[in-house]
Amino acid sequence: MSNTNKIPREEGIDHSLSLIREGYRYISNRRQSFHSDIFETRLLGKKAICMGGKEAAEVFYDTEKFQRKDAAPNRVVQTLFGKNGVQALDGEAHKHRKEMFMSIMSPDGIKSLIDITKKQWEMAVDKWIRMDEVILYEEAQEIMCRTACQWAGIPVQEEKVRELTKDLGAMFESPAAIGPNHWLGRNARNRVEKWMGELIDEVRNGNMNISTNTILYRFAQYRDLEGNLLDTKTAAVEVINILRPIVAIAIFINFIALSLHHFPEEKGKLKFKDEEYAQIFIQEVRRFYPFFPFVTALVKKDFTWNNYKFEEGTLTLLDLYGTNHDPKIWDNPDVFNPDRFTRWEGSPFSFIPQGGGDYFMGHRCAGEWVTLEVMKVSLDYLVHRIEYEIPDQDLSFIMVDMPSIPHSKIVIKSIKRTL
Numbered sequence: 001m002s003n004t005n006k007i008p009r010e011e012g013i014d015h016s017l018s019l020i021r022e023g024y025r026y027i028s029n030r031r032q033s034f035h036s037d038i039f040e041t042r043l044l045g046k047k048a049i050c051m052g053g054k055e056a057a058e059v060f061y062d063t064e065k066f067q068r069k070d071a072a073p074n075r076v077v078q079t080l081f082g083k084n085g086v087q088a089l090d091g092e093a094h095k096h097r098k099e100m101f102m103s104i105m106s107p108d109g110i111k112s113l114i115d116i117t118k119k120q121w122e123m124a125v126d127k128w129i130r131m132d133e134v135i136l137y138e139e140a141q142e143i144m145c146r147t148a149c150q151w152a153g154i155p156v157q158e159e160k161v162r163e164l165t166k167d168l169g170a171m172f173e174s175p176a177a178i179g180p181n182h183w184l185g186r187n188a189r190n191r192v193e194k195w196m197g198e199l200i201d202e203v204r205n206g207n208m209n210i211s212t213n214t215i216l217y218r219f220a221q222y223r224d225l226e227g228n229l230l231d232t233k234t235a236a237v238e239v240i241n242i243l244r245p246i247v248a249i250a251i252f253i254n255f256i257a258l259s260l261h262h263f264p265e266e267k268g269k270l271k272f273k274d275e276e277y278a279q280i281f282i283q284e285v286r287r288f289y290p291f292f293p294f295v296t297a298l299v300k301k302d303f304t305w306n307n308y309k310f311e312e313g314t315l316t317l318l319d320l321y322g323t324n325h326d327p328k329i330w331d332n333p334d335v336f337n338p339d340r341f342t343r344w345e346g347s348p349f350s351f352i353p354q355g356g357g358d359y360f361m362g363h364r365c366a367g368e369w370v371t372l373e374v375m376k377v378s379l380d381y382l383v384h385r386i387e388y389e390i391p392d393q394d395l396s397f398i399m400v401d402m403p404s405i406p407h408s409k410i411v412i413k414s415i416k417r418t419l
């Protein structure tokens, strides 16, 4: 007799369609109905294990048990990730490449990013006060694209900024899209990788006058464990791994604006409370609103966890959204309540909007500190530095769009500087 338990199983040939139909709630719906933080299903024609919650996150981030090579679906690689980037590396090769990413996130690096973000917000507001209305999502993407390029030392001609903003946006808006919207993302990636590859080659050939301190230069000259430069395409993918997610912070900026609108009492508190309240408010925005639904990995070798057997090669999904809304971790998880973070014990496995575990040893988001700082600057502008109105519009967002963005993308009007 086996002394392992059977993982609760969802019957049927394939459930990819249910995943698309239920979106962010696909995994938590089943965790609820099976009364289990783990279940087995079939996705993309393969057996898959889905799990969520703190303990599940702990085992998922054990690099002895899970690997990332070949774990991401092709449609994600072709749009969001690119090929051969840090997301698909394991072991020493991952650690070495991740150190490069984390070295960018030094206190000086982040300070310079904050200064650039403020400057770009100032320039945007100068423009907005002369306009009838603006679409916040699109404008925030452009602020972030300009910020990212300046921070990374990437020269962009003014007339190219809009197109580049759209292309970087398409890369994270398209992974789960169907048909033409998905292809927008693939084409955008091909275009930006080609251009970035040309810049990398120019840096390497000494044809570009660029400081050795810039992110572009550092990736162009980065050497792997064997002492080799990255091939041009991979170096391009890694620079884009900095630019694209900075533009994606526009999604959180939109949710900041939405939360200020839906919870006006919070806006009142933010006006009079200190920076600490701004910090917990941002944490609650990252917990409450949907962004990345889950992350994927493959079982590295057979192991048993909580009496459940995991077989080598099995696709495994960790429920990020569901863990951030897990009633075993959070009181009233569906209530927006920044104060919950004043008492939060700070586990790296229970609050995982940008992945969990350790930054250096695992795959946790390299840009989490960057995200927090950019959100703080943006919150400051939306609360203290400008006044605006939100006209009638469709502010709803649905849990099946991944990523989910309020339908109107948030139109704001009558923008004034606060006196």
Ligand code: HEM
Residues within 6 Å of the ligand: 086, 087, 088, 098, 101, 241, 242, 243, 245, 246, 248, 249, 250, 252, 291, 292, 295, 320, 353, 354, 355, 356, 362, 363, 364, 365, 366, 367, 368, 370, 371
């Ligand atoms: C916009 C908000 C962001 C969200 C919601 C987000 C979310 C995530 C998630 C869920 C992961 C995967 C974690 C895992 O695989 O376990 C990740 C990885 C990553 N993120 Fe972010 N991220 C954001 C912003 C950023 C920023 C601003 C940067 C860079 C400046 C960045 C760079 C990266 C990189 C390089 C990885 C791969 C790390 C690795 O595989 O070791 N992200 N992010």
